[in-house]
Amino acid sequence: MIDLTTLITYVAVVLGFVFIPGPATLLTVARATSSGTKVGLATGVGIAAGDVIHSFTAIVGISAIIAASALLFGIIKLIGAAYLVYLGIRAILQKPAADPAAVGLPISAGKAFRQAILAEVLNPKTALFFLAFLPQFVRPENGSVMLQLTVLGIVFVLLGLLSTVVFAVCAGVLGNFLRRNPTVLRWQGKIVGGIYCALGVRLALQER
Numbered sequence: 001m002i003d004l005t006t007l008i009t010y011v012a013v014v015l016g017f018v019f020i021p022g023p024a025t026l027l028t029v030a031r032a033t034s035s036g037t038k039v040g041l042a043t044g045v046g047i048a049a050g051d052v053i054h055s056f057t058a059i060v061g062i063s064a065i066i067a068a069s070a071l072l073f074g075i076i077k078l079i080g081a082a083y084l085v086y087l088g089i090r091a092i093l094q095k096p097a098a099d100p101a102a103v104g105l106p107i108s109a110g111k112a113f114r115q116a117i118l119a120e121v122l123n124p125k126t127a128l129f130f131l132a133f134l135p136q137f138v139r140p141e142n143g144s145v146m147l148q149l150t151v152l153g154i155v156f157v158l159l160g161l162l163s164t165v166v167f168a169v170c171a172g173v174l175g176n177f178l179r180r181n182p183t184v185l186r187w188q189g190k191i192v193g194g195i196y197c198a199l200g201v202r203l204a205l206q207e208r
Contacts, residue, residue, distance in 0.1 A: 003139070010137045014156055018163035020191055028164045030114050032171030040171050043110035044118045044164025048157050050120025055153030058130040080132030084200030087129070151173055153168050166204030
């Protein structure tokens with residue numbers, strides 16, 4: 001089973017990811033602002049459902065890799081660490097959209113849910129992120145790798161859902177705040193990027 005120190009570190013890192021405004025947050029805010037809290041919540045649940053699918057595919061794929069070769073798993077972890085650094089640099093350098101929280105036309109909760117699932121499942125960057133991120137917190141000596149990956153995936157999905165629910169409920173105030181404070185949008189990419197880079201570098205050095 002996952003040791004307590006690893007789990008606490010994982011939860012802290014994931015909280016940093018999900019509670020700093022990103023694409024999922026801004027989509028939830030936009031939906032809730034334009035169509036109400038119910039639609040915002042449906043969007044958040046849809047995003048979580050998409051993350052469940054990504055978690056499952058990552059768990060199956062990573063478990064197969066570990067079963068095939070411990071050396072290959074080590075290589076995958078290093079590639080994952082490098083990918084996290086790459087994501088971090090991209091996030092730091094990327095310019096925010098002029099109005100990422102722009103409000104669209106009102107839609108139903110069901111349609112928002114379906115669109116959110118589809119957008120999350122079809123995002124290849126999300127799939128790559130799960131494949132790169134989850135293995136960094138797996139310790140084969142702690143027992144069943146699949147069980148560890150399952151716990152990590154569930155924790156990620158639940159914390160992500162918690163963040164989108166919070167943002168959906170607070171969307172009216174938050175949406176206006178984000179649109180009126182471009183500095184927040186500029187710095188959120190740098191903060192997220194810094195977390196990615198720090199995690200990737202730490203894990204790469206740890207392998208040595």
